[in-house]
C-alpha cells in the first residue's frame with residue numbers, strides 16, 4: 001500500500017490515494033491505529049483516505065490515530081489540496097472535497113510559481129448546543145461553566161463539523177493539558193466526545209492556543225480547532241473577525257467573514273512517500 005506522509009504545521013497524516021477503496025480492509029480503524037502508531041507503525045496523528053466522489057473532485061475520509069472517524073480536518077484538507085494539485089490529479093486552483101462535514105473548497109495560493117499556502121472555506125460554524133453536539137438546554141454555549149475533576153472551566157462550544165470545547169485562560173503555558181484534556185474530551189456532556197482548545201488572547205487580532213484533539217491527544221496544530229477558537233473569540237468579545245492563531249507547530253490566519261463562513265489560510269507540506277506492507281510473523 002503506497003502512502004505519502006504530509007503535515008500541516010506538524011499535525012501529521014498518512015495520506016493514501018485510495019480511489020475506489022479497492023484493496024483497503026473493511027475495518028480501516030484498525031489499519032489507522034496500526035499505521036499511526038509512532039513505535040510499531042509509520043507514526044501520525046491520523047490516516048487520510050482519498051476516495052472517489054460523485055459530488056466533488058474527491059472524498060476525504062479522516063481517521064484519527066485511535067481509529068475513530070472525524071467529520072473534518074483542517075490541516076489535512078490543506079495537505080490534500082496541495083497533493084492533488086502538485087501531483088496533477090486535480091489541476092485546479094479551487095478543489096471540491098467531500099467530507100462528512102459537507103463539501104469544503106480549498107483554494108491553492110501561488111507565489112513565484114509554487115504553492116505557497118492553501119486557503120480553505122471551512123463553511124458556517126454550528127453554534128446551537130444540539131449541533132455541537134452537547135447535552136443541556138436549547139441555545140448556544142458561550143462562556144458556560146463546566147465541572148471537570150473538581151474544577152470549573154468556562155467553555156464556549158463550536159462545531160466546524162467536528163466538536164470543539166474552547167476555554168480562554170490567562171496563560172496557555174500553565175495549562176495541565178495532558179491532565180485536563182482527556183477529561184474534557186470524554187466529558188459526558190459531549191455525546192460524540194470533543195476536541196479541546198485552551199486559548200490566551202494576545203491582542204484583538206492575535207491569540208495563542210494549545211489543543212487536545214479528540215481521538216489523537218495533544219497535537220502541534222488543529223485547523224478546525226483554530227477556526228473554532230476564532231469564532232469563540234468573537235462570540236466572547238475578545239477578538240476581531242480576522243485573527244492570527246499561534247499554535248505550537250506554527251500559525252494559521254482565520255477570518256470569520258461577513259457572509260458567516262470561516263476561512264482558514266496556512267501551509268501544507270509533503271514529507272516523504274513509502275510503501276506499507278504488513279509482515280505478519282508466521
Ligand SMILES: N[C@H](CCC[C@H](N)C(=O)O)C(=O)O
Nearest residue numbers: 070073074075162222223224
Ligand atoms: N481529531 C479531530 C479530527 C482532526 C482535526 C484536526 N487535526 C484539524 O486539523 O482540524 C476530530 O476527531 O474531530
